[in-house]
Amino acid sequence: MNIPVTERIVHDGTPDSTELLAQTWSDPPGLIGWLSAVNHKAIGRRFIITTLGFFGAGGVLAALMRMQLMRPENDLIGMDLYNQLFSLHGTTMMFLFAVPVMQAVAIYLLPLMLGARSVAFPRMNAFAYWIFLFGGLMIYIAFLFNTGPDAGWFAYAPLTESEYSPGKRIDFWAQMITFTEVSALLEAIVIITTIFKLRAPGMRLNRMPLYVWAMLVTSFMILFAMPSVMLASTGLITDRLVNTHFYRPGDGGDPVLWQHLFWFFGHPEVYLIFIPGLGFLSAIIETFSRRPIFGYPAMVLALIATAFLGFGLWVHHMFAVNLPDLGKTFFTAASLLIAIPTATQIFCWIATLWKGRLNLRTPLLFVLAFFFILLMGGLTGLMLASVSLDLQVHDTYFVVAHLHYVLIGGAVFPLFGAIYYWFPKFTGRLMDERLGKWNFWLFFIGFNVAFFPMHILGLYGMPRRIYTYPEDMGWSAMNFTSTLGAVTIAVSMLLFVFNAIRSYRSGAMAENNPWSGGTLEWATDSPPSPHNFDVVPVVHGRYPLWEEQAKPEHVTGLAANHREQLITSVIDASPDHRSSFPEPSIWPFLSAIAVSILFIGSIYTPWAVVWASIPVAIALTAWFWPRKKETQHDLALEKSP
Amino acid sequence: MTRKEKDLLDVSQLPSFAFGHRSPMWWGTMGMIAIEGTVFVLCIMSYFYLYSHSPSWPMTTPAPELLWGTLNTLILLASAIPNQLTKKAAERMDLAKVRLWLVVCMTFSIGFLLVRIFEFGALNVRWDTDAYGSVVWMLLGLHTAHLVTDALDSLVLTVLMFTGPLEGRRFVDVSENSMYWYFVVGSWLIIYAVIYWGPRF
Numbered sequence: 001m002n003i004p005v006t007e008r009i010v011h012d013g014t015p016d017s018t019e020l021l022a023q024t025w026s027d028p029p030g031l032i033g034w035l036s037a038v039n040h041k042a043i044g045r046r047f048i049i050t051t052l053g054f055f056g057a058g059g060v061l062a063a064l065m066r067m068q069l070m071r072p073e074n075d076l077i078g079m080d081l082y083n084q085l086f087s088l089h090g091t092t093m094m095f096l097f098a099v100p101v102m103q104a105v106a107i108y109l110l111p112l113m114l115g116a117r118s119v120a121f122p123r124m125n126a127f128a129y130w131i132f133l134f135g136g137l138m139i140y141i142a143f144l145f146n147t148g149p150d151a152g153w154f155a156y157a158p159l160t161e162s163e164y165s166p167g168k169r170i171d172f173w174a175q176m177i178t179f180t181e182v183s184a185l186l187e188a189i190v191i192i193t194t195i196f197k198l199r200a201p202g203m204r205l206n207r208m209p210l211y212v213w214a215m216l217v218t219s220f221m222i223l224f225a226m227p228s229v230m231l232a233s234t235g236l237i238t239d240r241l242v243n244t245h246f247y248r249p250g251d252g253g254d255p256v257l258w259q260h261l262f263w264f265f266g267h268p269e270v271y272l273i274f275i276p277g278l279g280f281l282s283a284i285i286e287t288f289s290r291r292p293i294f295g296y297p298a299m300v301l302a303l304i305a306t307a308f309l310g311f312g313l314w315v316h317h318m319f320a321v322n323l324p325d326l327g328k329t330f331f332t333a334a335s336l337l338i339a340i341p342t343a344t345q346i347f348c349w350i351a352t353l354w355k356g357r358l359n360l361r362t363p364l365l366f367v368l369a370f371f372f373i374l375l376m377g378g379l380t381g382l383m384l385a386s387v388s389l390d391l392q393v394h395d396t397y398f399v400v401a402h403l404h405y406v407l408i409g410g411a412v413f414p415l416f417g418a419i420y421y422w423f424p425k426f427t428g429r430l431m432d433e434r435l436g437k438w439n440f441w442l443f444f445i446g447f448n449v450a451f452f453p454m455h456i457l458g459l460y461g462m463p464r465r466i467y468t469y470p471e472d473m474g475w476s477a478m479n480f481t482s483t484l485g486a487v488t489i490a491v492s493m494l495l496f497v498f499n500a501i502r503s504y505r506s507g508a509m510a511e512n513n514p515w516s517g518g519t520l521e522w523a524t525d526s527p528p529s530p531h532n533f534d535v536v537p538v539v540h541g542r543y544p545l546w547e548e549q550a551k552p553e554h555v556t557g558l559a560a561n562h563r564e565q566l567i568t569s570v571i572d573a574s575p576d577h578r579s580s581f582p583e584p585s586i587w588p589f590l591s592a593i594a595v596s597i598l599f600i601g602s603i604y605t606p607w608a609v610v611w612a613s614i615p616v617a618i619a620l621t622a623w624f625w626p627r628k629k630e631t632q633h634d635l636a637l638e639k640s641p
Numbered sequence: 642m643t644r645k646e647k648d649l650l651d652v653s654q655l656p657s658f659a660f661g662h663r664s665p666m667w668w669g670t671m672g673m674i675a676i677e678g679t680v681f682v683l684c685i686m687s688y689f690y691l692y693s694h695s696p697s698w699p700m701t702t703p704a705p706e707l708l709w710g711t712l713n714t715l716i717l718l719a720s721a722i723p724n725q726l727t728k729k730a731a732e733r734m735d736l737a738k739v740r741l742w743l744v745v746c747m748t749f750s751i752g753f754l755l756v757r758i759f760e761f762g763a764l765n766v767r768w769d770t771d772a773y774g775s776v777v778w779m780l781l782g783l784h785t786a787h788l789v790t791d792a793l794d795s796l797v798l799t800v801l802m803f804t805g806p807l808e809g810r811r812f813v814d815v816s817e818n819s820m821y822w823y824f825v826v827g828s829w830l831i832i833y834a835v836i837y838w839g840p841r842f
Contacts (some may be wrong), residue, residue, distance in 0.1 A: 010653060022787060071645070120665045189672035197665045201650055227679040231687070234777065244768050244775035252700050252772030257690055261683065538650050557653025566652055567665060576663050577656045579808070621797050631806035634657070637645040638809050641736065 008637050018534050021560045025531040036584040038122035044108025044128050047584035053100035056160045059091035066486040069479050074469040075381030082467035083150035090153025093362020096136045101186040102276035106215045112521035115200025115537045119566050123588045128186040130592035135179020142172040149173035153241030157258040163242045171603045177233040181226045190221035199573040202539035209519045214279025217303045225268035232261035240248035263314035269309040277414035287362040287517040295348040304339035309338040319390045328387050362436035369444050373409025398458025404451045424510030428526045437498040442492030450485025453478035485617035516584045518543030578632045587623035594619045658810045669816045674824045688776045700771040704840035713756040714833050717826045720749035728819035731812040742779040750792035772783040787825045
């Protein structure tokens with residue numbers, strides 16, 4: 001069917017008209033079409049799969065480390081490879097999995113939850129995905145050529161300076177930071193603008209699902225946290241390549257500057273990972289306790305308070321540095337204070353569960369595990385917030401245990417719950433419940449078996465990042481136990497992959513709303529059509545699907561033959577204008593290639609920044625430059641303000 | 642009103658674009674400004690961090706000469722006038738005036754890019770001399786990257802305004818480009834104060 005372009009065909013709800021709408025919002029076929037895709041579901045799906053792929057790769061690295069530490073004086077893996085393993089494991093999990101997977105899920109889900117047909121800036125969204133993919137592949141390819149990072153995921157200077165780390169390993173690490181942070185920052189802009197301007201009419205800010213609030217808060221944190229690590233790693237790479245002196249003691253530089261810049265990003269990073277997890281929890285708890293969340297305003301305020309406090313904690317990673325004691329006291333207080341908003345949310349969830357009628361399915365199991373694991377991680381966090389205790393266990397396995405309890409409990413368990421929860425929306429099929437329960441219990445038990453002994457190992461003085469240990473330290477039994485736990489986790493992950501693939505192929509068919517959820521994503525097809533909603537809904541409450549339909553029911557007057565998206569006002573989501581959204585384009589992909597050449601080239605010569613910026617400028621201009629045909633479409637629909 | 646009309650929310654009469662914070666483009670630009678502003682702030686923090694840890698500042702070299710930096714400050718401040726006129730003309734959708742003032746802006750950008758070259762020469766320090774030199778070059782380099790991208794953005798828009806294809810939304814792009822220009826000028830005032838007056842106090 002040829003789509004007529006010079007006239008405006010208003011979608012009228014007939015099957016023909018809906019067919020036209022679907023065609024309008026589809027990505028083109030073929031390889032070029034695939035590389036030109038801008039539909040948020042296509043990009044979101046690729047992004048989720050890519051980040052889960054990196055999660056798997058990071059998991060394999062962890063498994064190798066556990067094999068090495070299984071018994072004392074093991075010679076399975078040498079010192080040098082072990083350094084690369086733990087550095088790349090941390091780097092992968094933090095930069096290539098935990099933050100991006102949260103953004104990836106949001107890119108898929110947000111428009112569906114908000115009643116929109118797209119994310120804002122769909123081409124920039126595609127660009128952010130490609131640049132992320134190329135950055136992640138780069139560091140893994142470097143690793144395969146024995147050029148993996150080997151100075152830990154926070155790459156402290158002066159160890160990372162060229163005197164102590166010659167070769168290209170650290171340079172690849174620093175540029176990986178640039179790739180992933182560019183991607184995350186652009187996605188933050190996409191997410192903020194989508195939430196502020198693309199909501200369905202009537203979805204006032206105080207009617208947004210809590211998951212949306214969580215992603216909004218997270219994205220604002222990204223805007224102010226991630227620039228710090230980009231600046232830090234740029235300073236590091238110029239120290240290494242053009243002989244600047246930012247972190248070099250001797251010529252006025254200061255390694256502690258690196259620590260400040262890194263942790264000014266690094267601590268908020270924890271909350272960038274954790275807050276989306278809280279959003280998953282709220283969504284799952286509401287649906288599976290079959291009632292609205294208890295204390296919505298308190299929940300929103302707690303998220304915002306967490307974001308603010310999250311920026312006042314970074315020095316608690318630096319208690320072992322020679323800093324003024326009064327300053328450290330401030331950071332201790334702030335570290336203790338942040339427990340308050342977290343506790344507020346936990347009590348609200350407990351109240352919701354308490355008063356609800358629980359539907360004990362796999363997603364809820366993962367949520368309940370959160371309460372147990374995060375509580376443990378939170379309590380060791382309170383211990384580490386105290387300077388004297390922190391110094392005692394600094395750089396030991398106690399810290400390793402703490403951070404895994406916080407991050408896996410706070411983010412990975414909720415993420416798995418979220419995947420089980422939204423899988424039917426993504427694919428149109430439910431994941432298998434029995435395999436899901438096996439997956440859950442093996443993961444839960446394996447996790448505790450793997451990480452609980454590390455608390456004790458840390459208290460016994462086992463330092464982190466050592467590739468082996470002598471037999472008479474008395475650490476052998478607990479390390480062996482920990483490895484058994486790791487194997488159990490690996491089995492549970494394989495079960496998960498098996499379940500996902502099998503369910504995708506032949507799982508039970510899902511209806512539009514298999515869990516009887518209350519938010520808008522459950523109002524549309526599973527999987528959603530290219531345009532998400534046949535008619536854009538009008539929202540009258542927090543849980544449109546649980547409430548009686550009020551008038552007006554939905555929007556009319558949007559074109560079917562043109563990518564028209566309704567733009568609404570920030571606070572009240574009242575209709576403001578109809579924006580014409582961009583068509584698919586290969587240029588975001590080509591721009592990402594050009595930018596990758598610049599970033600990777602600059603590892604070898606600073607001049608790459610000059611010559612490689614020419615293709616970048618050309619690609620970006622071609623991306624922006626309006627096409628005659630598209631302009632004609634737009635002119636046909638244009639109405640000046 | 643018939644029942645049918647009451648059931649539906651008709652948006653067909655809404656405009657197809659809007660200026661200022663009503664436009665998603667404004668939010669995108671603001672997001673970029675927030676990110677880049679944070680980079681500047683952190684770089685300035687690093688400057689003062691190193692300053693506070695050094696017995697003398699500049700460490701070993703004389704302070705930068707004031708001439709070129711001050712001249713560029715004046716040029717950047719003056720460029721706010723054609724920039725504002727461009728923005729206003731874009732919001733009135735007055736193509737002739739948009740073309741005129743964009744071209745004036747472009748001449749200003751040639752001016753400040755040229756003077757910037759002399760600024761680097763007048764810093765009296767190399768990036769590899771000491772940590773002071775590194776952070777000063779970083780600050781000036783970061784701001785120069787903004788000057789270059791802003792000049793390129795404006796150039797592409799200027800050419801587009803003459804060649805087309807044009808539609809109403811492109812005036813929103815011009816208006817947002819002017820917003821970004823203000824950011825580049827405004828951030829310079831602070832960076833100028835740090836680079837040129839920081840070592841004199």
